[in-house]
Amino acid sequence: MHSKLSAHSIKRTGLSYLGALLCAILSIALGSIAIAKPDLLTSSLAKLNGITPPSNEKPMPQSKFANNAPIIPFEIEISDAAIADLQRRLAATRMPDQIADTTWEYGTDSSYLAELIAYWQNDFDWKKQESELNQFDQFKTEIDGLDMHFIHQRSENPDAIPLMIVHGWPGSIAEFSKIIGPLTDPVAHGGDIADSYHVIAPSLPGFGFSEKPNEPGYSPEKFAHILAGLMQRLGYEQYAIAGGDWGAIINRFLANNYPERLLGLHSNMVLAGPPADEAQRDDVSEAESSLRNARTAYMQNEVGYQRIQGTKPQSLGYGLNDSPAGLAAWIVEKFHGWSDLPQGADGYLDNNFSKDELLTNIAIYWFTETITSSARIYYESNKTPVAKPIEYINVPTGVAVYPAEIYITPRSWAAAAYDLRHYSLMEKGGHFAALEQPESYLNELNTFFRLLR
Numbered sequence: 001m002h003s004k005l006s007a008h009s010i011k012r013t014g015l016s017y018l019g020a021l022l023c024a025i026l027s028i029a030l031g032s033i034a035i036a037k038p039d040l041l042t043s044s045l046a047k048l049n050g051i052t053p054p055s056n057e058k059p060m061p062q063s064k065f066a067n068n069a070p071i072i073p074f075e076i077e078i079s080d081a082a083i084a085d086l087q088r089r090l091a092a093t094r095m096p097d098q099i100a101d102t103t104w105e106y107g108t109d110s111s112y113l114a115e116l117i118a119y120w121q122n123d124f125d126w127k128k129q130e131s132e133l134n135q136f137d138q139f140k141t142e143i144d145g146l147d148m149h150f151i152h153q154r155s156e157n158p159d160a161i162p163l164m165i166v167h168g169w170p171g172s173i174a175e176f177s178k179i180i181g182p183l184t185d186p187v188a189h190g191g192d193i194a195d196s197y198h199v200i201a202p203s204l205p206g207f208g209f210s211e212k213p214n215e216p217g218y219s220p221e222k223f224a225h226i227l228a229g230l231m232q233r234l235g236y237e238q239y240a241i242a243g244g245d246w247g248a249i250i251n252r253f254l255a256n257n258y259p260e261r262l263l264g265l266h267s268n269m270v271l272a273g274p275p276a277d278e279a280q281r282d283d284v285s286e287a288e289s290s291l292r293n294a295r296t297a298y299m300q301n302e303v304g305y306q307r308i309q310g311t312k313p314q315s316l317g318y319g320l321n322d323s324p325a326g327l328a329a330w331i332v333e334k335f336h337g338w339s340d341l342p343q344g345a346d347g348y349l350d351n352n353f354s355k356d357e358l359l360t361n362i363a364i365y366w367f368t369e370t371i372t373s374s375a376r377i378y379y380e381s382n383k384t385p386v387a388k389p390i391e392y393i394n395v396p397t398g399v400a401v402y403p404a405e406i407y408i409t410p411r412s413w414a415a416a417a418y419d420l421r422h423y424s425l426m427e428k429g430g431h432f433a434a435l436e437q438p439e440s441y442l443n444e445l446n447t448f449f450r451l452l453r
Contacts, residue, residue, distance in 0.1 A: 060237060061258050065229030069142040074149060075134050076209065078367045083126060086324055086366065090121040093325040103345045104336060108329040112349065116332065117325055119355045129360040133173070136180060136201075140209075143229045144222075149209035150202035150230065151176075155184040157196035161263060161449060162236045164200040164227065168245020169374055170331040171432065172208045172364045173201050174357070178438040183445070194453065195446040200239075202230060204246070206373030208364050213373065219384035220246060220377065224253035228261065240452075242266040242445060244405075244433060246377060255395045257388055264452045265418070266398040266445055268433045270409045272417035283412035287425060291401075292408040299406055302337055305330075309378035317372025327371055328362050338431035340404035352436050398422035398448030400441065404430030422448040 098110040136151045151173055154160075163183065167175050176199075182189040183197040203210040205218055205226060227250065231239055240263045241251045248269040255265050274281045284292075308316055320327045332349070335358060341347040349358070365371045397418040401408060403426065411423045424444060429437035 060260055063225055063229035063232050063258070065144040065226050066232040067142070067229070069233065071139050071141045071233070074138045074140045074209070076130050076138070078126060078130060082367055086363075087121060089324050090117055093117055093323075095325070104333075104343060104347070108333045108336070112336075113325065113329050113332070116328060116355060116358070120324070120328070120359050124356065124359050124363075126360075126363055129356065129363070133177065133360075136177075138209075141230070141233060143226050143233065144205075146205050146213065146226075147211040148202060148205070148226070148230055150200055151180065152234065153180050153184045153199045153201075155196040155198050157193055159194075160184070160196035160198050161453070162200065162231075162239035163197040163445075163449075164202070164231060164239060164241050165434070166202065166227065166241065166243035166247030166250055167204065167207070168243070168247045168249075169207075169377060170334055170361070170365070171245060171247075172361050173203055174361045174364060175432060175435045176201050177360075177435075179434050179442055182438075182442055191446075195450070197240075197449075200231065200234065200236075202227060204250075204374070204377075206376060207370055208368055212370065213376075217380065217384050218376070219380040219386075220250045221253045221257075221386055221388070222380075222384070223250045223377075224257060228254055228258050231261070237261065238263050240264045240266070240449060242268075244268040244431065249381075252390065252393065255393045256390050259393070259395050262395045264396040264398065264421075264449060265393065266400070266448050268400045268402060268441065268444075269405055269407060269431070270397070270399045270401070270414050270418070271407060272409050272413045275413055275416035277416065280412045280416050284410040288408070288410040291403060291425070292410065295404075295406065295408050298343075302406070305334070306378060309375040310382045311379065313372060313375035313379050316375060320371045321369055324362075324366055327366055328359075330371075331362050331365065332358060335432065338404060338406055339436055340402070340428050340430040352430075353432075357435060393418040395419055396421045396452055398444070398451075400424050400426055400433065400444040402426045402429035402431070402433050402437070406431055421451055 095110055095114060099106060103109045103111075136153050138149065138151050140147050140149050142148070165176055165179075167173060180199050180201065182191060183195075183199050186195045187193050204223060206212045223246075238261055241254060242265070243251050244267065248267045249271065251265055251267065252271065255262055320330055335353060336347065336349050337343065339349070339352045341349070341352055365374070395418070397414070397420050399409075399411075399414055399418075399420065399422065401424065411420070414420050414423060424447075426437070426440060426444075429440060433441045
């Protein structure tokens with residue numbers, strides 16, 4: 001049995017001899033190349049013999065959740081019955097009392113909320129907003145056993161950078177509705193074709209149109225692995241990432257675990273503690289120090305929601321999932337408190353966001369019933385051990401610091417924790433930068449990523 005060669009073996013042997021003969025001829029003909037470019041000759045001869053030459057590049061890290069699940073086109077479609085149910089609940093709203101001569105001091109101002117609810121019931125057109133969101137190309141695919149929803153808007157520019165933009169809480173994909181067009185088709189919006197991106201905007205697990213996790217452990221670090229799996233499933237070997245709030249935190253974990261896959265990281269809520277080096281720790285400008293101290297003092301009275309959502313999110317969910325007025329009050333308080341406007345009676349939220357913008361975001365939480373599942377990210381972040389502690393982020397990083405951001409990290413602190421290439425203190429704007437200040441946010445993204453193109 002072993003003394004005879006199969007037809008397949010004979011064929012392989014003949015090809016080997018032919019390959020060897022061609023290699024010998026080429027080795028003479030390409031002798032000068034062997035001296036000048038030995039790697040090129042080695043590669044050419046190896047390919048003739050059917051051998052894959054060793055690569056000097058490190059293999060790309062693979063997401064633990066990478067798979068070949070089908071990618072299915074998706075459109076948002078809320079039923080008439082769900083809209084009618086919302087109208088019934090809005091009409092039955094029972095407003096609480098409020099202390100005389102107060103506005104937002106105790107929480108959401110009742111006069112503003114009454115105004116917002118009246119607009120929601122009588123003037124807000126969900127189907128119009130749904131149609132506008134459906135102008136973007138949307139899909140679903142399975143990652144880690146969950147149906148993940150995402151916008152995948154490709155640019156016609158073949159040199160566009162793949163850019164994943166990640167929302168936080170209480171945000172959604174609706175936050176990015178003003179910037180996706182200018183990012184994917186800058187020329188149509190008065191920009192330069194060189195500033196083109198393929199935009200991927202996922203709904204985080206348990207948020208919006210993505211499936212809700214039904215087991216514990218879905219921490220920001222796990223979300224990062226899931227998003228890495230999504231990008232790998234879409235075929236992007238390397239890509240850029242951007243985001244704020246939980247998006248910034250998740251992206252930091254993504255950069256910590258998959259630095260080789262990232263072209264760059266942009267953050268409008270960069271996080272870093274004081275550096276160990278005393279000179280770096282003290283190298284803080286007066287403007288940075290003043291802004292940091294002011295926002296730290298302000299946030300002392302703004303963290304109650306974190307304590308509740310980080311400990312008992314389920315109890316909170318019963319009220320918010322059942323009452324659209326309660327849901328609106330809980331979310332709109334954050335848009336008011338974290339935006340760049342006066343926080344007293346003079347701070348009118350409609351000067352920063354339209355009611356349609358606010359209610360589109362709130363309605364996504366309402367119709368998908370994801371306020372409880374989304375709030376659990378605070379609990380999971382507190383309770384789930386980190387598998388790979390955050391190290392120095394060796395990914396080119398750009399930072400935009402908006403004055404009404406909830407955390408302010410000085411430039412020197414960011415430079416000690418990230419490969420910092422760009423840092424800007426913005427003149428105005430707050431936590432929801434892409435929605436509140438879309439032009440300046442776009443300019444910051446383009447300014448940073450031009451450094452890396």
